[in-house]
Each structure stands twice: as structure tokens, then as C-alpha cells.
Amino acid sequence: MSARTLVTGIGVAAPSGLGVEDFWAATRVGKNAIGPVTRFDASSYPARLAGEIHGFDPKDHLPGRLVPQTDRVTQLALVAADCAFEDAGIAPGDIHPCDMGVVTAAGSGGLAFGENELRKLWSRGAKHVSAYQSFAWFYAVNSGQISVRNDLRGPTGVFVGDQTSGLDALAHARRRLGKGSRLIATGGFDASICSLGWAAHLAGGSLSTSDEPERAYLPFDEAARGYVPGEGGAMLVLEDEDSARARGARNVYAEFAGYGATLDPRPGSGRPPGLRRAIDAALADAGCHPAEVDVVFADGAGVPRLDREEAEAITAVFGPRGVPVTAPKTMTGRISAGGAPIDVVCAVLAMREGLIPPTTNVELSPAHDIDLVAVRPRTASVHTALVLARGGGGFNAAAVVRAVD
Structure with missing residues (x-):
């Protein structure tokens, strides 16, 4: 590509804060946002903790006509997109x-909306089902609603791949810029904290059943017992550098510099997992040597086997304890498609402040030879960050984010 891809605007909707400044104020000090589920009655389920966004009323942020048409996941995406465009200073x-x-x-689409309409179908009949059910549940609805609200008539798409899809979306946005677009809004969201979504999480077999908010989700800890789900996500405005400079972009947070993706081999094949290859591909794409990376934002599955595989991949690339590693999602839970975009936002904010946010509550297992930034934040000069994501089914993705001099 002839020009760099720049991050010129960011918007966040996360359990630890709605909006960039509130989110970062909580994240930088390690404030926990995991607690008992309140969005539905989870008392009869074996898992009862989540990272929820409290105090969010879509009517405070969106037109009244739009609220009954949309699921919570779309409402959060629209608000984050509004913030990202305002941050980028894009005027009509x-x-x-x-x-x-x-x-x-997208992780699961508008599950809560769909569940409510199915309940109406079963209890009251088809004539009581909202006409908006035809699209409110769909994986691509966030892209559609954001494009309509912001008059975006260029390339539009959606990626579905659990945690990795957020990085896949950002990488595709960069490809579209390389093909002539000037600006792409991109990111990922999930809001599956409803009884239907909970059943899907439980079926995956990796949900933590601890009732202790501070000890339920512990990646790289000997006590790791699975993950806690969260809701939310982040939107980023990506622009071609020439276009951003020409319009006088007021914010240039970082460069989305490299990306790599792989698929793990079939279980039992004897071949190694694909995460290291994804890391190598992302570094090569960015023209970046491992020694240049200042921090790794880990996927942090909270599942012993997956944590071991990730720690081994990081150690293989950077050497034993060769680079600071953090997983601030321990404060929010894993947010599926929204998790990696939030980590990218964390990376650019870490560059802005010179501070690596912590992996809260975790005591690093001696089995993992990584330099985990645990419990407390760490002051550091951050110029280049690597963001990792792994999804169900063996998906791996890695992205390099670099400060712009």
C-alpha cells in the first residue's frame, strides 16, 4: 500500500465506561466491571457473572424512532460510531x-431482540411479532444501521468469527482503503447477555462458574477456570494517510500497520497451533521486528490449554519474558467480536499516555514464561503494540498498531 492507514477517531461502549475518557479512566487503574448478571434472571444457571454496561439508556443517545427498531448491540454500536465520528471531526x-x-x-447478532420476539410468537401469536425482527437480529445489522445513520455509501461488510472477527474487520477496512476508499468506520460489538445468549455461552463449555467477581476470569493464572462474558465494543475511524492529511484530521492516534490470520490444525493432527504464524505474518506485514514491539495485548482465554498455547507462542516470538504482556479484558469479560477492537483502543491510549493497563486479579502461573503486567499498571514508552485474538473453531488473528511520528 502506498499510504499508511491511520486511526483518526475512536468510540467505546464497554462495561468499564461509555465513551473513551470514562473507559480509559477505569481501565488505566484496573477498575473491575464484572459483577452479577442483571439483564435477566440467571439464578438458575451455573454461571451468573458478566461484564455489563450499566446506566445505558438508548433514548438518551438515539432518536426515539430508532430505539424500537434495534437490539441493544446495535444501539451500543451506533452510539460508539457517533463518538468515533465526532472524535475524528468529520463534518457533512x-x-x-x-x-x-x-x-x-459481530459475535451473535441481535439475540435479545430476537428472543423477545420469539417469546411474543410463542405466547401471543405471529401478529404480535415486530416487523423489525426481520433485520434487528441479523449479523450485518450494525453495518447497515451505521451506514444509514452516517450516510456512508461506500464499501460495507461484516465479519463473524468470535474474538478474531474484530481484527478481521479492521484489516478488511484497511484493504478497502488500499482500493481507493478514503474513510472506513470499523470495529466490533457483542451484547449476548440474555437467556438465549447465555445458553450459547454455556454450550461452549468454557464459561467460568465462579461467583467471585474478582476471581472468576483469570487468564494465565493457575486458578484459571474459563471466561466471563462481557458486552459492548469499539468503533474506529480508519483513513488513508493522504486523505487524512488533506482534510486536516485533528486526531491521528496511530497506524494500523500489520495483520495476520491463521486457522489451527485439526485436533489430533500433531501439528502446532496457528497463533505463532499469525503473529509472524502480522509483524512481517508491518515490516516490524519483534524487538520493536513494546507491549502485547493478549487474547487471554482463561482456559488452561489455550492460555498455555498463547504464552508459548508469545515466548517463541519474543523470547522468555521478552515483552510486556497484558489482558485488560479481565476487567470487562470477553466481549467476542468487540474484544479485540477494545484492545486496539487500549493500545492507542497506552501510546498516548505511556501507560500499560493491568491484567487485574491474576497471579501469573510459573508455567508461563511471559512478562505479565499483573494487578497494577506499568509506566512505559509504547510506540508499537501487538494485539492478539483467538476464536472458537481455531481462528487466530494478530494486528500491529504503531504510533505515528
Whole structure:
């Protein structure tokens, strides 16, 4: 690509804060946002903790006509997109609508909306089902609603791949910029904290059943027992550097510099997992030597086997304790498609402040030879960050984010 891909705007909706500044104020000090589920009655389920966004009323942020048409996941995505565009300073007419697009990642679509309408179908009959059910549940609805609300008439798409899809979406946005688009809004969201979504989480077999918010989700800890789900995500405005400079972009947070993706081999094949190859591909794509990386934002599955595989991949690339590693998602839970975009936002904010947020509550297992930034934040000069994500089914993705001099 002839020009770099720049991050010029960010918006966040996370359990630890709605909006970038509130989110970072909580994240930088390690404030826990995991607690008992309140969005439905989870008392009869074996898992009862989640990272929920409290105090969010869509009517405070969106037109009244839009609220009954949309699931919570779309409402959060729309609000984060509004924040990202405002942060980027994009005004109507700055860029032609056909030169702007949107690519999002989805974990499960509008599950809560769909569940409510199915309940109406079973209990009251088909005539009581909302007409908006036809699209409110769909994986691509966030891309569609964001494009309509912001008059984005360029390339539009959606990626579905659990945790990795957030990085896949950002990488595809970069590809679209390389093909001539000037701006792509991109990111990922999930909001599956409802009884239907909970059943899906439980079926995966990796959900933590601890009732202790501070000890339920512990990646790289000997006491790791699975993950805690969270909700939310992040939107980023990506622009071609030439276009951003030409319009006088007021914020240039970082460069989305490299990306790699792989698929793990079939279980029992004897071949190694694919995460290291994804890391190598992302570094090569960015023209980046491992010694240049200042921090790794880990996937942090909280499942012993997956934690071991990730720690081994990091050690293989960077050497024993060769680079600081953090997983701030221990404060929010794993947010599926929204998790990696939030980590990318964490990376650019770490560059801005010179501070690596902590992996809260975790005591590093001696089995993992990594330099985990645990319990407390660490002051550091952050110029280059590596973000990792792994999804169900063996998906691996890695991205390099680099400060712009």
C-alpha cells in the first residue's frame, strides 16, 4: 500500500465506561466491571457473572424512532460510531459519501431482540411479532444501521468469527482503503447477555462458574477456570494517510500497520497451533521486528490449554519474558467480536499516555514464561503494540498498531 492507514477517531461502549475518557479512566487503574448478571434472571444457571454496561439508556443517545427498531448491540454500536465520528471531526461534506464505508464484526447478532420476539410468537401469536425482527437480529445489522445513520455509501461488510472477527474487520477496512476508499468506520460489538445468549455461552463449555467477581476470569493464572462474558465494543475511524492529511484530521492516534490470520490444525493432527504464524505474518506485514514491539495485548482465554498455547507462542516470538504482556479484558469479560477492537483502543491510549493497563486479579502461573503486567499498571514508552485474538473453531488473528511520528 502506498499510504499508511491511520486511526483518526475512536468510540467505546464497554462495561468499564461509555465513551473513551470514562473507559480509559477505569481501565488505566484496573477498575473491575464484572459483577452479577442483571439483564435477566440467571439464578438458575451455573454461571451468573458478566461484564455489563450499566446506566445505558438508548433514548438518551438515539432518536426515539430508532430505539424500537434495534437490539441493544446495535444501539451500543451506533452510539460508539457517533463518538468515533465526532472524535475524528468529520463534518457533512468533508468527504463524499461514496468514499466512506463501514465494516463491522459481530459475535451473535441481535439475540435479545430476537428472543423477545420469539417469546411474543410463542405466547401471543405471529401478529404480535415486530416487523423489525426481520433485520434487528441479523449479523450485518450494525453495518447497515451505521451506514444509514452516517450516510456512508461506500464499501460495507461484516465479519463473524468470535474474538478474531474484530481484527478481521479492521484489516478488511484497511484493504478497502488500499482500493481507493478514503474513510472506513470499523470495529466490533457483542451484547449476548440474555437467556438465549447465555445458553450459547454455556454450550461452549468454557464459561467460568465462579461467583467471585474478582476471581472468576483469570487468564494465565493457575486458578484459571474459563471466561466471563462481557458486552459492548469499539468503533474506529480508519483513513488513508493522504486523505487524512488533506482534510486536516485533528486526531491521528496511530497506524494500523500489520495483520495476520491463521486457522489451527485439526485436533489430533500433531501439528502446532496457528497463533505463532499469525503473529509472524502480522509483524512481517508491518515490516516490524519483534524487538520493536513494546507491549502485547493478549487474547487471554482463561482456559488452561489455550492460555498455555498463547504464552508459548508469545515466548517463541519474543523470547522468555521478552515483552510486556497484558489482558485488560479481565476487567470487562470477553466481549467476542468487540474484544479485540477494545484492545486496539487500549493500545492507542497506552501510546498516548505511556501507560500499560493491568491484567487485574491474576497471579501469573510459573508455567508461563511471559512478562505479565499483573494487578497494577506499568509506566512505559509504547510506540508499537501487538494485539492478539483467538476464536472458537481455531481462528487466530494478530494486528500491529504503531504510533505515528
